[in-house]
Amino acid sequence: MKKTMKAVLALVLALTMLLGCSATAFAATDLTTKSSINLQFNEKGKFRILQFADTQDSIFLRPGTAALVKESIAKFKPGLVVFTGDNTSVVGTALEAKLALKALLTYCEDAKVPFTCVFGNHDAEKVSKETHLKYWREYKYCMAYDADPTLYGTATHNLTIKSSDGKSTAFNLWMFDSNMYDEANGGYDYIHPDQLAWYKKTSDALKTANGGSLVPSICFQHIIPNEIMDYTTTGSNDSIGYYDGNLKANVVLDPAYCEKGSVLLEHPCPGTVNGGQLKAFAEQGDVLGVVTGHDHVNDFVVHTNFKTAKSTSIDLIQTAGAGFRSYGDDRVRGVRVIDLDETNLWSYTTKSYTLYDVLGYGKDVHQLTYFSKDGYTYWIISKVIECLPFAGPQLAEIFRNAVYSAATK
Known part of the structure; x- marks a missing residue:
């Protein structure tokens, strides 16, 4: 049976790659050009961002992840979707990366929702970030770009949100490549000095264009800043x-600083x-919070x-992973919604939603989680059966x- 399953998987992979070979070539090789899409507060003065962290899958997107992405977009109706790194998990070629993105981004394209991304530590382990970004930019509703290719990393950029009347820049979104691994010191990497210099320069330009007033903003990146340990x-x-074996104690977030729950x-x-x-953010004064992923089973606001220029705290906003291919915990696996209000731009509201909040608690959801984990191979076989010319879907x-039924007896 195992040999049969492997043969089916190999056949489906080969057919998918052959089909993918006829896909459209790069729309452009220039990675620095901004999208023509304009983000804007709606007529009620609201703007909503939907974050997916660590979707981290390949060509055959797990059904639970697919449902979570599709239904979250339909349920929350965001003005922008942000993928905060480890967006795909590619083990082979650039073609695999291209097809993995197609499996993930089709839901944004179908819904005609603008989206952008930052890269994580896994995205470019096999295929370069530049290649990934080229593939991202083939999509009509993608707003990601590389603001300055000379900076450390790839695709650090910003996106402005216009006021509801379209006359001014009301808010700004920073997208930072937090990079991959620290080759000099070991462990994970961080936001480098040249990236922060670009941030200050761009922030100053926004301030000047805004009549000398700072433009409030939120930052998105994959790896959380070092200060979280404080x-x-x-x-x-x-x-x-969680229990720390070295400390022999339960480690929690300090209740004086974290949101309840x-x-x-x-x-x-x-x-x-x-x-x-x-x-650097505190010195500049314009960033309300840093939104991250990376740690798949952590979900908090600290x-x-x-402080910002308005003396409010700069928050650390951590979102649990949305994907099923890598590790996770269904108690927190889900998405985050961030709401902005034009009448109070130096504040925001946010809430995370688990897959059960989005999809419900019925049998269908439990089936999705099963076929996204232990039963994933069977799910692929079922997709092959769907292609049969007679009564395939049935x-x-x-x-x-x-x-x-057999698995849950």
């Missing part, structure tokens, strides 16, 4: 923690080096001691029900 403690409180199920994994990112449904 806001953990041992013991128990309203947040969920925050979840810390694993040790945060910031960069080895503190590059001074939050210090109010740091770093037979595939019978097959899935039979497999799931």
